[in-house]
Amino acid sequence: MAPTPDWVKQLKPSGPQGHELLAAERAKSDLPVEQLSELLFTKEVLQKKQRILNVLKSEKVFDKSQNYFSGRTDRFEKALARAKKLRNLRVKHNWDLDEYRTATELISEPGPYGLHDSMFLITLREQGTPEQHEVFLKKAKNYEYIGCYAQTELGHGSNVRGLETTATWNSKDKTFTIHSPHLTASKWWIGSLGRTANHAVVMAQLIIAGKSYGPHPFVVQIRDLKTHEPLENAHVGDIGPKFGYNTMDNGFLLFNHYKAPHVSMLARFSKVDPDTNKYARQGSPSLIYGTLTWVRSTIVMQAGSVLARGVTIATRYSAIRRQFQDRDAPQGEKGENPVINYTMVQMRLLPLLAATFALHFTGKAMMDLYSENQKQMNQGNKGREDPNQRGAGPEETQSGSDILADLHATSCGLKALSSTIAAEGLEMCRRTCGGHGYSSFSGIGPWYADYLPTITWEGDNYMLTQQVARYLLKSARSVLANQAPNNDTTRILTDFRSRSEIGCAFDIIGSDSDIVSAFAWRASFLTFEALKHRDEQKKPWNDLLVDFYRLSKAHSQYMVVKNFHSALTAEETRGGIAGETLDVLRKLYRLYALHTLEQEGSEFYVSGACSRNQISLARTNAVMKLLKAIRPHAVRLVDAWAFDDWVLDSSLGRKDGKVYEDMFYRASELNPLNRITVDPYPDSEVLFKRIEGRGEGVRSKL
């Protein structure tokens, strides 16, 4: 392609320039952006991010400019190069785990060491004995052993008890034989397994003397440490291209009577005694559920910032994108309207903007509660390990008996709700950008594609709602049995029950805390309804799944509203920000809550939490007023999320508003397709006539 001619270089976008438009937006509001950022992240974290970002930006290998163009193999290759570089940087700068994670987050693409760094190390640490730590964990920490976590199979994901891979104990030579009896037993989807790992934690059905003891974890070497070729009788590879996540080598793995030594079964909680050949459980794996809770709480918290990226991009772009004059504009008024002024655009973006904060505060509250509890557990009942007690899974715990059980169950529902909001919100943001949203340069599409698995892993979002429902039903039963409430769930259920004769009258338009009560009311109503179906009418479990799904959603929405509300009333928040900022945050709270209420209107109405008239008012009046009141602060609010342009990698979302210049630059200068001249005529077999940089005469044919 010929170099860009001067007359093109001199062209500017018409009308007010992007940076002027954004400056005008920022001038409309005096929200203190930095202060709000510090409330979200703290000053230290922001500084740390900046420091790490500077390091990353200075490394050529992290250059993103060709990311959107490459094919699968190239993308993976680059991702591996980046993973290695990142590890080098960690050593060089002596980064701790937190700093390393921050760097990964800033790079924003899944990398081939991803599962080694997370699930592989965690599982070894949590489920291995001290001896096994010596054998595996040390080398794993040094990346001599690079691992992955192989649970899911071709035939089973959600149903872990249904896994088909077997590990049969051989009493003679004291080994396990790992085997895949069917094609559906093949491990599948396993991150970092396809091309990278030389070890795997493999979940397999433990079989001793013909009897099955359920799935257990085994550490298995799968590739030669030198040649990196698969070991004999382990058949491993990458599963191929996907919707997103293409920088990760999700893999498959089959075993053909593969022998593994006794030490490979991770034995902290259960073991096979090599002398007696007997199976024994020891200790309580409640720690593992703790980890799960932590992982889910992280998903909730991240959902806020995941979504905030899309919202940042779409909000800035809609302030710059001008299309049509206002229909009611006075004659002679100049210029077109930025599309953010259309309520149709506001209605899609601003509730999502509110959701970013709602999810952030909810995730944060959960993390805090979790750490608080962890601390107490570590202090208090260290000696409580009872070998016969199966640990604190949601089903197994005494309902209402402790806060961790509550947190565990609610984290399931919140994981489902928050990742759904984030995923759907991103797509909504992309569509709100109109045609340019469809371009990869919007930065939203690729980000969305990589985020999508979150709604499926760590518990499929629909499946998880059954766990929540099960927990709520148990809690409701304890309330019916007149047990005293001992956590938030039993409290709202008790409260509902005590007022079921009197009914309620919540002022959802006028009072912030009444909104929380209305959400609690509806969730409690649905809980007792479901209980009636199950216990009184004896309906089959499966017939109730849709009810359960709705119930869990209602409960999780209550949690989000409650947590957002308490964050705003907390001393910590009020101390950190100016009164005006707090006022805007309160408006966001109300927008999130009332918008949700209005969307789920019929449930609120049927449960008696609100009247038809209130719902109608919320819709036509309150929400519209809130949109209008928040509108001037929109750009500053997204600024507070403090995304660096390098991280967003988006033409539409640039902080300086140079949308069109950047779109044009990427299309004309970075786009490899434009180096190719084609022969377009159908009767010619030549496809590419000339490829720049490869000399004349390079032709490609049919």
Place this chain on the structure above:
Amino acid sequence: MPDFTSRIRPCYDGSLTLETERRSSDIDVEELACHLLSRDFLRRQRKVLQVLQGEHIFSKTQQMNLSRPERYRLGLARAKAIQRIVRRHGWDDDHYRMAEYLNDEMSPYHLHGTMFVTTIKEQGSEPQKAYWLPQIESWSIIGCYAQSELGHGSNVRGLETVAKWDPVKKEFEIHSPHLTASKWWNGSLGRTATHAVVVAQLLLPRAPSGKPTATRTGLPTATAEPKRVTAAEEEFESHGPQPFILRIRDERTHQPLPGIVIGDIGPKYGYASMDNGYMLFNHVRVPKEAMLSRYAEVSDEMGTLNRKGHPAVVYGSLTFVRGQIIMHARLVLARAVTVAVRYCCVRRQFRDRDSRSEDDEEMKVLDYPTVQIRVLPLLATSFALHYTGEYMYKLYHQSRQTIEKGDFGPLAELHSASSGLKSLCTMLAADGIETCRRAMGGHGFGGGSGLVGLNADYLSKPTVEGDNWMITQQVAAYLIKKMTEAVENREALPKDPTDELFQFYLKSRSHRVPQSIANEDGLIDDEAIVDAFRWRAADLSYRAYQARVVEQKPWTRLMIQLHSLSRAYSEQILVTNFYNSLDSTPSTLSEPTPLVLRTCFRLYALFTLDSFASAFTLTNAVSSDTIYSLPDVILELMADLRPHAVKLVDAWSIPDWLLDSALGRSDGKVYEDLFDRAHRRNPLNRVTFDPRWESEDIVLGSGDGGRQVLAKL
């Protein structure tokens, strides 16, 4: 690679599962297929499929691994191959379109055969048509349609590219005054086209005061607001956007002509095989004949614009195009549902919770209501789309002659409604694909789902041909106008179904009793369902009229309400047409198909009703008991439909080759195919990487210290 894997089988036999499913329903698949698609279509599909399947170039096995330039190259190769095949077999247009449908990607030639040629045909004068059409048909030129710009898409009147008339030389000067004037998004422009229809603001010299620069003959079009022009162009006046046909690349070298800069706009969410392009002009001179002048022409002597006639045909064909969009949406949705239904039958997960025996098999996930509620209403929706699309076609063909005369006849109403239908139907299909994909858990995310490419390509549809949110305003504006007329003249003779509805509404408004969708015996009352949808649409129209006309509320503030109105109105159309078809189909279909279709109707309608329950109660359309009972009714309807699910999707007759989905295979060999793709067809598995972080080599043993990778950045 060691290969003990070739002997190994899945735990459950997928083929057997689907066979059992098919045995559990008595639907005559072939009969239903003919009813939906026509015998001709099916015959054509078989014939074209056989030819394409035989050509290696159409194999999709590597498609998802390719880089963007490689995808385009493949796209061009396929486009060329199709052209040759068409010639070799002497295929007509229908066969050609079938080939495009089965090839299932946006061809770099796409715009040549659609918008480019259509615009010339519809907007070109007779001499222009005589000059251009033969060249288009012989493919000695290749065209595209360049309307949207970097700065403007929806607002066509805001386009910035100008075509300035030079009264001395009697020619136009095409120019891009700003960066945002750059043409953008135009399909086939980036690398392929030699010619373009370019839509540009026509600038004519301002007449000495007093004399108009434009004269009109025939019907007026919507008045063009004069575009403000810059100081230097003070003496020129804009006459709104007009189409020009321009030569943009040299036929031999295929380089852009002097003064024109063209390129591809880069990678997108989907459409990888298409070269959507950008284009800028630097004072490019073109002859007077470049302006397509069937409806408007610049007069030589006066330099004024003469408008002639009313482009009714253009609107007529727009309605036709919208009909096509709906008929396409139905097949797209059917395809996603086909994959989801088949896979969710083969996929088993968990034993029934209430099961007491260890020997029970695991449940098919389609038997879980939380899976059903995502997939089955969409299955029903594919039929709802079908009957409305068909209705639009029928009306279009019936009124074709009157359209040619500039009169829409019965189509007028549908034309206005078609924006709302476009918006609703493309959204249902786009969201439906994604819902189906997610219902399939982890494997839905994999390339083997067959929905990844479909999703990515189809997601353009909610935006193109009128942004789905924006265009709902047109429907609402139309309904407000109709309601105003109905209020002002309550006794006028109704001209169309909307008039009838509105008059009925106005008469019964004061004494409306919210309806129950079940009659006294607890049976579902289909007429009551239709009534509820119609009432909601009418009531929302009245509210919109009240807010805009009576209370004079600002338009922008009403937009959200207007959007809901458009949706409600369009849903009413889908429900009504579906319902009407129930009466006309039984004669041609054998049992139990008519009954099953009725179940589909109810499921679609009641699922929709439930999703918008509060709008139905707020408008007094249905009683609150109805709302309360809906979840159970819906569960029952899904249970009724469930045994027929596989056969219903079979009836859509989407060939395996087109599905390109391991999960959706008609023979149920899901796992075998997934494994085959991963193991045997995955290029990544041919490379051994060096995973140790201390080594800079990325490919094991390459010894290049990672330089190759850096070179690719």
